[in-house]
Amino acid sequence: MDHLAMTAPSRPPLRIGQHLTWLGVTPFALFALLFLILPTLKIVIASFRTPEGAFTLANIIRLATKSIIDATLLSLKLSVLTAFFGCAIGLLLAIAVTRGGLPGWFRSATLTFSGVASNFAGVPLAFAFIATLGRLGLVTVLLRDWFGINLTSLGFNLISFTGLAITYLYFQIPLMLLIITPALDGLKREWSEAAQTLGASNIQYWRLVALPVLWPALLGSFALLFANAFGAVATAMALTGSSLSIVPIMLFAQIRGDVLQNPHLGYALAFGMILITGLANLIYILLRVRAERWLK
Incomplete structure (x- = not known):
C-alpha cells in the first residue's frame, strides 16, 4: 500500500x-453571445x-x-467601387508613409488619424460632408466664389450615388491604410537590395517582387472593405434618406417603416446581407492567413 501510494501519480495543483x-x-463572451450570436440566430430563424x-x-x-434585386446590385456596385478606390488610394498612402522617407512623427500622426477616421461614420459623418460639400457647404461656396467653379452646375449632388461613394x-x-501598413512593414529590405543588385528598377521590384507578395493581403483588404461598405447603413440613411435604394436602407424601411413594414421580409434581407458580408470576411481571413505566412 505504501509502495502504491508512493508511485501513484499526484493530482496536478489547481491553476488559479x-x-x-x-x-x-x-465579459467578451457574454457580449458576443448577446449582441452577435443570439441576434444572428434570431434573424436566421425569423427569415423562415x-x-x-x-x-x-x-x-x-x-x-x-x-x-430587391435592383437594390442589391446598387449596393454591390457601391461596395465594389468604394473598396477598389479605398484599396488603391490607401495603398499609395501606406507606401508613402512606410517607405517614402517621411519623418516618423508623420507616420504616427497619420495612423492615429486613420484609427479615428475609419470609425467615424453615421450621422456625424453625414453632417460633416453636408457642411463641406453640400449645396451651401464650405468647399462648395469657396469654389464658387473664389474660383468660379459651381459644383451644382457641373452635375455634382452630394445626395446621390456619387456623393455617397x-x-x-x-x-x-x-481603414485600408491601417490594414495594409503591417503587410508593407513585413517586406524585407533585403529583397529590395537584392533586386537593385541584380539591376532591377524600382518599378520592376514592385511589379515582380513586392506586389506578388502583397497580393493576398491586397485581396483580403478588398474583401474587408467590401463587407464594410455593404453593411454600412447609418451613413447612407443620414445622408440620402430614402432617395437612394440600397439594401441597408430597404432593410430599415421593411423593419421600421410606416408603409413598407414587413419585419420578416426585413429579416430575410438581413439574412442575405449576413451571407454576403460573412463570405467577404471569410475570404479576408483566409487571405490574411496566407499573407502572414508569406511575410514570415
Whole structure:
C-alpha cells in the first residue's frame, strides 16, 4: 500500500491563474453571445417564419423581386467601387508613409488619424460632408466664389450615388491604410537590395517582387472593405434618406417603416446581407492567413 501510494501519480495543483484568465474573457463572451450570436440566430430563424410563427420560404423567395434585386446590385456596385478606390488610394498612402522617407512623427500622426477616421461614420459623418460639400457647404461656396467653379452646375449632388461613394471613401481609405501598413512593414529590405543588385528598377521590384507578395493581403483588404461598405447603413440613411435604394436602407424601411413594414421580409434581407458580408470576411481571413505566412 505504501509502495502504491508512493508511485501513484499526484493530482496536478489547481491553476488559479488560468481560471482568472477565463474569468477575464467572460465579459467578451457574454457580449458576443448577446449582441452577435443570439441576434444572428434570431434573424436566421425569423427569415423562415410567418408572422404567426409557421415555417415558410416565402420571405426568401421574395428576395428575387425586381426592387430587391435592383437594390442589391446598387449596393454591390457601391461596395465594389468604394473598396477598389479605398484599396488603391490607401495603398499609395501606406507606401508613402512606410517607405517614402517621411519623418516618423508623420507616420504616427497619420495612423492615429486613420484609427479615428475609419470609425467615424453615421450621422456625424453625414453632417460633416453636408457642411463641406453640400449645396451651401464650405468647399462648395469657396469654389464658387473664389474660383468660379459651381459644383451644382457641373452635375455634382452630394445626395446621390456619387456623393455617397465619396462619403464612404472617408472611412474606407483610412481603414485600408491601417490594414495594409503591417503587410508593407513585413517586406524585407533585403529583397529590395537584392533586386537593385541584380539591376532591377524600382518599378520592376514592385511589379515582380513586392506586389506578388502583397497580393493576398491586397485581396483580403478588398474583401474587408467590401463587407464594410455593404453593411454600412447609418451613413447612407443620414445622408440620402430614402432617395437612394440600397439594401441597408430597404432593410430599415421593411423593419421600421410606416408603409413598407414587413419585419420578416426585413429579416430575410438581413439574412442575405449576413451571407454576403460573412463570405467577404471569410475570404479576408483566409487571405490574411496566407499573407502572414508569406511575410514570415
